Amino acid sequence: MKIFYLMMLLCCLANTALAAVIGKEVSYRAGDTTLKGYVAYDDAFKGKRPAVLVVHEWWGHNEYARKRARMLAELGYTALAVDMYGDGKQAHHPDDAGKFATEVSTNMPMATARFEAGMQVLRDQDTVNASEIAAIGYCFGGGVVLNMARMGEDLKGVAxxxxxxxxxxxxxxxxxxxxxxxxxxxxxxxxxxxxxAAFKAEMDAAKADYRVVTYPNAQHAFTNEEADALGKEFKLPLAYNEAADKDSWQQATVFLQEVFGEK
Known part of the structure; x- marks a missing residue:
């Protein structure tokens, strides 16, 4: 009997070891523009599940956005790190980052088309419940997801x-x-x-279901561990804040559970 239970335990451990977050690059289009995203999901979770779009910082679709997609996959979601600039373009200097971000943020039809193209990529995934989609964004991407919410995109929640x-x-x-x-x-x-204050007034007037969480002493890019180095290199007010990073992520995971009816 002991041997039987030992074999069962080994089988369970083997299955756990085999289960892993799968990451794959995807190419998709918005009009004439080719976009290069990254889909992540955990194959330990079976069947269809909610999905989350991850919109990158002003630096473009990079490893940081992919890391967040994998973190969401570990929570049981299918995640897509989208490409809002086209062709997977990345900026390596703030001047370029500002230029790329401005081109998109000041052209709402373009931004909407590229965001919606990402939503369709998620809907087409075999692992996704197409009616259960949310979005999160960082820096530039945070502004994008808020604008998509303002426009009435069919999202359960945005962070x-x-x-x-x-x-x-x-x-x-x-x-x-x-x-x-x-x-x-x-x-x-x-x-x-x-x-x-202006954002709160806008949301109140729009009768939105919203919440603002503010962290004392936290500067811009407080969730990015590379913020200190980037701030020093380019003389920008950027700084990583571990406490704010961890707390905001924990609150965001609870938020997603709530909007998807998991909590």
């Missing part, structure tokens, strides 16, 4: 991490379908208390 809060097209009452959470740093000069 913005140190994302831009301002907009030239405020949300209209009843337009927003997604629940919203925004994580900001109190010491982030790129956001500022005035922008947080």
């Amino acid at each position: 913005s991490f140190h994302g831009s809060l301002g907009t030239s097209t405020p949300a209209q009452p009843g337009k927003i379908k997604a629940r919203i959470v925004s994580f900001t740093g109190e010491a982030d000069p790129m956001i500022g208390a005035d922008k947080v």
Whole structure:
């Protein structure tokens, strides 16, 4: 009998070892533009599951965005790290990052088309429940997901991490379908208390289901472990904040469970 239980245990351990997060590159299109994304899921989870889009920082589709996609896959979701710039383009200097981000953020039809193309990629995945999709974004990407919520995209929820809060097209009452959470740093000069207050007023007027979480002493890019090095190299007010990073991620995981009806 002991041998039987030992064999069962070994089988379970073997199955656990075989189960792993699968990551694959995907190419898709929005109009004439080729976009290069990254899909991640855990094959230990069977059947269809909710899905999450990950929208990158202003640096472009990079390893950081892919890491977040894998972290979501470990939670049981299928995740897509999208490409908002086209052809997987990345910036290696703030001047280029600002140029790329501005080209997209000031062209809402382009931004919407590229975001929706990513949504369709997720819907087409065999592992995805197409009616259960959320989005998260960082920095530039945080602003993107908030704008998609403002426009009434069919999302269960959006989470913005140190994302831009301002907009030239405020949300209209009843337009927003997604629940919203925004994580900001109190010491982030790129956001500022005035922008947080304006965002809250906008969301209140739009009757949105939203929440803003502010972290004292947290600067811009507080979730990115490379923020200190980037800030030093380019003389930017960027800094990693481990406590804010971990807390915002924990709150975001609970948020996703809630919007997907898992909690």
